[in-house]
Amino acid sequence: MLVVSLIIALFFLVMFIWATRSGQFDDDYTPSVRMLFEDEHKQKENHGNPEI
Amino acid sequence: MERICFHCGDNLGKKPLQFDDKYFCCIGCKGVYLLLKENHLTDFYSYESNPGLKPLTSSQDKYAFLDLPEIRQRFIRFEDDRIAKVSLSLPNIHCSSCIFLLENAHKANSKIIHSQVNFTKKLASITFLTKEMQLSELALFFDRIGYPPNFQQKKETLETNKSFILKLGLAGFAFGSIMLWSFPEYTRNGAEDNSFRYFTSWLAFLVSLPVLLYSASEYYISAYKSLRAKHLNLDIPITLGILALYAQSVYSIIHYEGPGYMDSFAGFIFFLLIGKWFQNRTYQSLSFDRDYTSYFPLAVRKIKENTEEIIPIETIEIDDLLKIRNQEVIPCDSILMDDKAEIDYSFVTGESVGVSVVKNSMLYAGGKLLNASITVEVKEITDRSYLTQLWNEQLDKKKTSTYQRYQDRVAAYFLWAVLIICVISMLCYLIIAPALIMKVVVSVLIVACPCALALSTPFAFGNAMRKMGQLGLYLKNSDVVEKLAEIDVIVLDKTGTLTDTRLTEVKQVRTIEKSSDLSIFISMVESSTHPISSAIYAHLTSNHENKKTVHFDSFDERVGNGLIATINSDVFKLGSASFTNQNMGVKGVFFTKNDVLITFFIVQSTFREGLSSLLNQIKLNHEIYVLSGDNNKELSALIDLGFNEQNIFFNQTPQSKLDFIEFLQNKGKRVMMVGDGLNDAPALAQANVGIAISEDMFKFTPSSDAILDAHQLKNIPNFIGISKFAKVVLRVCLAFSITYNIVGILFAVTAKLTPLVAAILMPMSSITIVGLSTFLIYFRYLRLKN
Numbered sequence A: 001m002l003v004v005s006l007i008i009a010l011f012f013l014v015m016f017i018w019a020t021r022s023g024q025f026d027d028d029y030t031p032s033v034r035m036l037f038e039d040e041h042k043q044k045e046n047h048g049n050p051e052i
Numbered sequence B: 001m002e003r004i005c006f007h008c009g010d011n012l013g014k015k016p017l018q019f020d021d022k023y024f025c026c027i028g029c030k031g032v033y034l035l036l037k038e039n040h041l042t043d044f045y046s047y048e049s050n051p052g053l054k055p056l057t058s059s060q061d062k063y064a065f066l067d068l069p070e071i072r073q074r075f076i077r078f079e080d081d082r083i084a085k086v087s088l089s090l091p092n093i094h095c096s097s098c099i100f101l102l103e104n105a106h107k108a109n110s111k112i113i114h115s116q117v118n119f120t121k122k123l124a125s126i127t128f129l130t131k132e133m134q135l136s137e138l139a140l141f142f143d144r145i146g147y148p149p150n151f152q153q154k155k156e157t158l159e160t161n162k163s164f165i166l167k168l169g170l171a172g173f174a175f176g177s178i179m180l181w182s183f184p185e186y187t188r189n190g191a192e193d194n195s196f197r198y199f200t201s202w203l204a205f206l207v208s209l210p211v212l213l214y215s216a217s218e219y220y221i222s223a224y225k226s227l228r229a230k231h232l233n234l235d236i237p238i239t240l241g242i243l244a245l246y247a248q249s250v251y252s253i254i255h256y257e258g259p260g261y262m263d264s265f266a267g268f269i270f271f272l273l274i275g276k277w278f279q280n281r282t283y284q285s286l287s288f289d290r291d292y293t294s295y296f297p298l299a300v301r302k303i304k305e306n307t308e309e310i311i312p313i314e315t316i317e318i319d320d321l322l323k324i325r326n327q328e329v330i331p332c333d334s335i336l337m338d339d340k341a342e343i344d345y346s347f348v349t350g351e352s353v354g355v356s357v358v359k360n361s362m363l364y365a366g367g368k369l370l371n372a373s374i375t376v377e378v379k380e381i382t383d384r385s386y387l388t389q390l391w392n393e394q395l396d397k398k399k400t401s402t403y404q405r406y407q408d409r410v411a412a413y414f415l416w417a418v419l420i421i422c423v424i425s426m427l428c429y430l431i432i433a434p435a436l437i438m439k440v441v442v443s444v445l446i447v448a449c450p451c452a453l454a455l456s457t458p459f460a461f462g463n464a465m466r467k468m469g470q471l472g473l474y475l476k477n478s479d480v481v482e483k484l485a486e487i488d489v490i491v492l493d494k495t496g497t498l499t500d501t502r503l504t505e506v507k508q509v510r511t512i513e514k515s516s517d518l519s520i521f522i523s524m525v526e527s528s529t530h531p532i533s534s535a536i537y538a539h540l541t542s543n544h545e546n547k548k549t550v551h552f553d554s555f556d557e558r559v560g561n562g563l564i565a566t567i568n569s570d571v572f573k574l575g576s577a578s579f580t581n582q583n584m585g586v587k588g589v590f591f592t593k594n595d596v597l598i599t600f601f602i603v604q605s606t607f608r609e610g611l612s613s614l615l616n617q618i619k620l621n622h623e624i625y626v627l628s629g630d631n632n633k634e635l636s637a638l639i640d641l642g643f644n645e646q647n648i649f650f651n652q653t654p655q656s657k658l659d660f661i662e663f664l665q666n667k668g669k670r671v672m673m674v675g676d677g678l679n680d681a682p683a684l685a686q687a688n689v690g691i692a693i694s695e696d697m698f699k700f701t702p703s704s705d706a707i708l709d710a711h712q713l714k715n716i717p718n719f720i721g722i723s724k725f726a727k728v729v730l731r732v733c734l735a736f737s738i739t740y741n742i743v744g745i746l747f748a749v750t751a752k753l754t755p756l757v758a759a760i761l762m763p764m765s766s767i768t769i770v771g772l773s774t775f776l777i778y779f780r781y782l783r784l785k786n
Helices: A002-021 A030-034 A040-048 B027-038 B069-075 B096-103 B135-144 B162-186 B195-215 B217-228 B235-254 B262-280 B386-395 B406-432 B434-447 B451-471 B479-486 B494-498 B515-527 B531-543 B611-619 B632-641 B654-666 B678-686 B710-749 B755-780
Strands: B017-019 B022-024 B076-079 B083-089 B112-118 B123-129 B299-304 B307-312 B321-324 B334-336 B340-344 B355-358 B368-370 B374-378 B473-475 B489-493 B499-508 B554-558 B562-567 B570-575 B589-593 B596-607 B623-627 B671-675 B689-694 B706-709
Touching (some): A002 B162, A002 B195, A030 B096, B022 B027, B027 B135, B069 B083, B083 B135, B096 B112, B123 B135, B162 B195, B162 B262, B162 B755, B195 B217, B217 B235, B235 B262, B235 B434, B235 B451, B262 B451, B262 B755, B406 B434, B406 B451, B406 B710, B434 B710, B451 B479, B479 B710, B489 B494, B489 B654, B489 B678, B494 B499, B494 B623, B499 B531, B515 B554, B515 B562, B515 B570, B531 B596, B596 B632, B611 B623, B611 B632, B611 B710, B654 B678, B671 B678, B689 B710, B706 B710, B710 B755
Parallel strands (some): B489 B623
Antiparallel strands (some): B017 B022, B083 B123, B112 B123, B299 B321, B321 B374, B334 B374, B340 B368, B499 B596, B562 B570, B589 B596
């Protein structure tokens, strides 16, 4: 039981190190704004579907 | 109804443009709107109101220098056959709409493939098709939509400190995990199954090893360097605490007594790193260390056999002929080849009014050309020009940083206190119970860890820095907060600092009775390129609408004197008192007709608002001086504002400003200097706190400790107040941390310290400090929010 939780914990640590080294945390503000932009595809879809 | 431009929000001028039921202030804004509309990017307007920026009307070849291979290479980060990647600094990025537009640039320009914005650093990484678009075209594209790229910045380290994030994450992981595994230790009530305990102890040991060796490494290095320099800083007791915690815990683990203090160890390092992280979050998009080379252009126009070619500034040679255009900076000392020119030296020498020069006179590097283009012959390259040499000499004087932070002074007392307690308890236990000596001494070293002490400074000053940033003063680092609180003398530059160089005030002392005379005078100033003439022209035409251009029989502009025009037999003169033969004893610009005075003007720079109240507030506790590179024509205006006549000095050179500050410092004063131009750079470097004032946060500012938004000059008393309050907060935090230390030491000397006690004390003290400092600073200054 303990070993399993340990493996999971280590997995997250490794993921954290990998993410940092590949630049995930270089910019911690812009992604928060970026995710609020609407995708163009979704927009077109919405315009296409009639209101039910 | 006041209407504003749909794109940029500026007031609509007299002739607004209309399109699609929307109004625009200028063709630039309308153009950007059209571009966005065509490419289905009108969501741009939905994220913020009037988010656009008015594009400048830049000339086609503004960025031509970027196509020179030597210069292009500096900015291209990657290139292959098809694409190239460039990282552009776009200082105008200011809101979410900007991010939207810039990241969708590929929709508006098919030659751009991808763009990604880093908002905090105001950078955009652009991938574009190399074969189809020149770098200059790319730059021009962004310029035209309102985001002119800035190429003057020194190559800042764009790499974030990844290793710091790793250290922090590792320490956090260790802290959380080890504390979780140590939980049974806190609630032990004699349980017999020890296998779990042994397992988690060794786990804790394994996990804490990288924390010891990697996460905390900065502290050992700093402590070692400090010892070598024979100074005491707070990192020494921190290192002691770390080692004591670790050693005791390893001892426990080896002797199968449980994980010892590993949880507090990891927690200690984690909290320390958080403090460091908070302290180091500076303003990444501002530059506090620009030297004069950032002020000069990257490339200039050289004239060779009747053609112009663009060359990098470093390749200029003596006797080259250069072409300099309106608003461009003169790159090196040279001789004027044209008949006359107007040069603005305000940034360089502090003279507030443009200087008229004639053919064959010397133009100095750093001056800005006003009006018509000129040709010059180079006499001295940029690095060896008169003024740049001056800056080089003075800036070479490295300001030796013997400044000792308050927290380091406290560290000395702290160390002594800990040592004394150790010795006393050793002696006591020698008598009472010798077996417990080791335990007690180690306990004291463990619990006297200055975690809360070490967090007080970053959080007290870090919060103060943030507050000041919100109000318009951006500090280079948190040391400046301390220095700001200690100053007793304030030295102000005049031109550009106290005055707003973009505006000139014209006071007309008499009205002109005859409208025919008025038309003549308006036509005279219209024909002159001198800045004073432009100011008078603006003043006269704002009140009177008639614009009949009068034709003169003769018209002449006498450099240094004034204008003279004749119609029929009447002689009209506009100029200085001596030129117009007036003896009024006042400095001004006189209009005469046939030597009879019609009217005269007093032309002044406009002083920033709020100066009188600023002076009233700071006069109480500080000495104030004004040093100006200008002549003394505005002495009376300064006195009216409230400055003391004996504390105002004119005609100051960069060297004399520096000398004055040194003179004050030798008298034991701590000096704050506020300046804007290159003529202030040496003084700013010498002062205890050097503040560069700026209209536009991203234009060049000389090297400084802080950058102040020009509109906030009147808030200087508030900034000093925040700094002083931050020092008070620091002392309060220190008092709290000492209280925690005392409680801990009581446990330690009575040999009652257990991992549970340590695990409670440490986080509690840290949270108290963080919460207290934030709470105090933000609530005290809540009303000041701008």
